[in-house]
Amino acid sequence: MTTASDFDERAREAVYRAIRERRDVRRGFLSEPMPDELLLRLLEAAHNAPSVGLMQPWRFIVVRDLGVRQAVHKIFLDANQQALAGYEGERQQSYANMKLEGILEAPQNLCIVCDSQSSQGHQLGRRTMPETALYSVVCAVQNLWLAARAEGIGIGWVSILEPTLLRCALKIPEHVTPVAYLCIGYVEAFAAEPDLERAGWEKRTPLKSVLSFDQYDRDWDEGRKDQ
Secondary structure, rough: OOOOOOOHHHHHHHHHHHHHHHHHHOOOOOOOOOOOHHHHHHHHHHOOOOOHHOOOEEEEEEEEHHHHHHHHHHHHHHHHHHHOOOOHHHHHHHHHOOOOOOOOOEEEEEEEEOOOOOOOOOOOOOOOOOOOHHHHHHHHHHHHHHHHHHEEEEEEEEEOOOOHHHHHHHOOOOOOEEEEEEEEEEEOOOOOOOHHHOOOOOOOOOOOHHOOOOOOOOOOHHHOOOO
């Protein structure tokens, strides 16, 4: 079958490999800083993400200052203690044993935020679904993550952060939404499987269990009730 793709088999496999082997890295960051040209290459990949109305609502805040990272790390520690208190028994112990960030270990952090009020794009696609501005930023995060994996750069997404305090630490205005706080840098190695699977926290769901055709599968709701 003839297609419009000009990717050969090796190039296609490289794309799928990056997707399969992308990891949320929380440990093993090296102190060696990334060259600025590599960081800019990764940010360019993120900047090439699709966006609703071509509004490109993402903004990139590179965080290198140790004092700022220490402030963010304190926000994580407080939020992490609150999260820990929400579990009980073995699940609580399992949570306590996991490493969930590398804010101070990574030589730099990156916060990606969304300016959903930007006039760029002239509201195309946002009148009925304004949340697509946020979705666009998440696409940029994924682009960055895959490009980083191909370059041998580890990225860890830290979501255990209180947004209001993060805004204060990074001086983010109220109309801008923090989407992703990332630890980024060279790492010792990439794990063969995701940390949460290896720790027994959760297992990957097979594709067939989340796939339906033409309409919503009500069995999905039954599965949620059983949890």
